[in-house]
Amino acid sequence: MKMTASRWLLSAAFVLATQAAWAADKLPNIRILATGGTIAGSGATSTTTVGYTAATVGVQKLIDAVPEMKTVANVSGEQVFQIASENMSNEHWLKLAKRVNELLGQDDVDGVVITHGTDTLEETSYFLNLTVKSKKPVVLVGSMRPSTAISADGPINLYNAVILAGSPDARGRGVLVSLNDQISAAREVSKTNTSTMDTFRSPDLGMLGYMQGNKAYFYRSPSRRHTADAEFDVSKLDRLPQVDIVYGYANVNRVAVDAHLKAGVAGLVHAGVGNGSLANTVKPALVDARKQGVMVVRASRTGSGIVTRNGEANDDELDFVAADNLSPQKARILLMLALTKTRDSREVQRMFREY
Structure with a gap:
């Protein structure tokens, strides 16, 4: 019996639909x-690349602008x-971490991509690096130019981030940051330039790898504890301890420290000069803070390098914590989470060694 043209077309359409469904079934499921x-x-x-308005385009428009992701x-x-990410708060972080953990607990989600402003992207990524409870990939992505710019970098960055989040090689490497065809570790990366495309750098240790030709290429993995191996649990938290940063500089005084103490902070990170040095004018204020039960962490404003315990200050005697090579803004995040677990400075120092 001969197949009619209409039956042939229906059969061909069925085959194509089946093939398309099979192909889609083989692709990773990524939630943005x-x-x-x-x-x-x-x-x-x-041509507006500065002075634009952030956070005006919805997620569906971002997805529709990059049909290649499909x-x-x-x-x-x-x-x-x-x-705009300068408005990111602890409450935003808690909401985001809980949602990421909820999604990654589902069998039909293989990875998560988070679009984010670049100003605090390094901080959000590190917070998630300590609070996500899964080895599935989590990738933060942003852009240095708005979506309306002639050479907007957002679409290619988003495309690469989706590929990275779906890559088996990205599993178990902690939260990742993907911009400018580079893959960076959340713990190590920082925004280093106000406006250039290559602003995200990891000064001490370098990037983890590259995105090239629709594939992720890794050359190393982070060695510090993260994600599924971290001890922090925010699932039942609705707030975090108040931790602030005080900045070191020539002719510094104790005014900022005293103001934070009056405000009732639980912890202070001192972004000191050099190797976390403490000026004679500010050290007594930090000593007072510790006597009042405020946890004090010595960090450095330099942007790279290890703050040596018992180096520029006798941390054992002062009962202070050294930040290792964490930036002040990331030291603040680890200290907040540490204070949800303990008020023992020795335990906090252990966490700074391990994370």
Whole structure:
């Protein structure tokens, strides 16, 4: 019996649909959580690369702008919040971490991509690095130019981030940051330039790898504890201890430290000069803070290098904590989480050695 043209077309359509469904089934399932930032920003003209408005484009428009993502993953999106990242708060972090953990606990989610403003991207990524309870990939991505710019970097960064989040090689490497065709570790990366595309660098240890030709290439892994191996649990927390940063500089005084003490902080990170040095004018204030039960961490404002315990200050005698090579802003995050577990400075110092 001969097949009619209509039956043949129906049969061919069925085969194509089956093949498409089979192909989609083979792709990783990636959830994009949008939080705002420049990657979702817009400018007055196509040449506006500064002075634009962040956080104006919704997650679905971001996805629709990069249809190529559908060839590398089954992508779905969710708008968690829509802010410029300088407005990121502890409450935002707790909400985001809980949602990421919820999603990664599902069998139908293979990885998560988070779009984020670059100003505090390094901080959010490190917070998640300590609070995500899964080895599935979590990738933070942003852009240095708004979506309306002639040479916007957001679309290619997002495309690469989706590939990275779906890569088996990314599993177990902690939270990752992907911009400018580079893969960086959340603990180590920092924004180092106000406006250039290659702003995200890891001064001490370098990047983890590259994105090239639709593939992730790794050359090393982070060695400190993270994600599924971390001891911190924020699932039942609705707030974090108040920890602030005080800055070291020539002719520094104790005014800032005293103000923070009056405000009732639980911890202070001192971003000292050099190897976390303490000026004679500020050291007594930090000693007073510790006597009042405030945890004190010595960090450095230099941007790289290890703050040596008992180096520029007798930490054993003062009962202070040395930040290792964490930046002041990341030391603040680890101290906040540490204070949800203990008020023992020796235990806090252990955490700074391990994370």
